[in-house]
Amino acid sequence: MANPNPPEINIENLPDEPSDATQRFQKRLRYRILSSVDAYEKGVINAAFMAFETLGTLMPLLCAGYIKHEDVKGAYPFDSWRDQTVTIPAELFEAIIRPFDEYRSAGNSKSLDACFGFERITGQGKPPMKKVQIQRDRMRKIAASVARERIFLVGVDETPNSLERAYALTAEEHNVSTDTARRAYKEFGKWIIQSLQTEC
Incomplete structure (x- = not known):
């Protein structure tokens, strides 16, 4: 049986890629966030994972100075995200995002607790x-x-x-x-x- 032909795409109907680097970043970030939101709404991930996933994308870029928060706000897909913001020291965010990124990258080899180390910081047999x-x-x-x-x-x-x-x-x-x-x-x-x- 012959494989079906792929659908034809009218190039003229495709949206233009923004020429400005900031706008390109905002567009790609917006769709990445919307993808996570869609997974949350479908029950694939929960709200906490969606939040960590989004912060894990943003924080390395913000902390390294590659982007500014105002540029990031322009990519947020919801008014509430743009309007309701707080200022928090970057080091606090990094301390949370770094172990989550390690957990995400480790596959099945490391548990969330092992990456965050919440349960025992001072050795075996110590209280959480x-x-x-x-x-x-x-x-x-x-x-x-x-x-x-x-x-x-x-x-x-x-x-x-x-x-x-x-x-x-x-x-x-x-x-x-x-x-x-x-x-x-x-x-x-x-x-x-x-x-x-x-x-x-």
């Missing part, structure tokens, strides 16, 4: 980072209580509490030992005091 961060946030709150008891919760004519007294009051408030309050303040105290002084 999200649990470590929960504990750090708890200790930071304890340190803040010590700082307030020590410095900020006193009247004009009152003598500030000693550190030991502040540890004891904080331990009672948070239902922890004074040693825990002491460790928390040792780790986070100077940052807490700086932030409280800034607030005041």
Whole structure:
């Protein structure tokens, strides 16, 4: 059976390729984004993967200075993308996009967790980072209580509490030992005091 002839294409009906390099980039980027959006709408990928895929395309070019954000905005296919933007340090974006790009390029040889390394950063048998961060946030709150008891919760004519007294009051408030309050303040105290002084 003979192969069917390919459809004829009328060259005159094809859209012109933009002569300006920025416009060419915007056109190609727009269709790449629309392709990802189409895959999302068909359920092939989810919103998070679509976002990572798009950012992974943009960030290396932006960070290297090859394109400007205004040029990128011109390629966004949706008004909401162009109108609702935020300014975020490029290094933060790079820290997210780099492991995703590694995951995307690794095929089946590397899991998403292995590329991001969220679960264990300090070795086998250690708790996941999200649990470590929960504990750090708890200790930071304890340190803040010590700082307030020590410095900020006193009247004009009152003598500030000693550190030991502040540890004891904080331990009672948070239902922890004074040693825990002491460790928390040792780790986070100077940052807490700086932030409280800034607030005041």
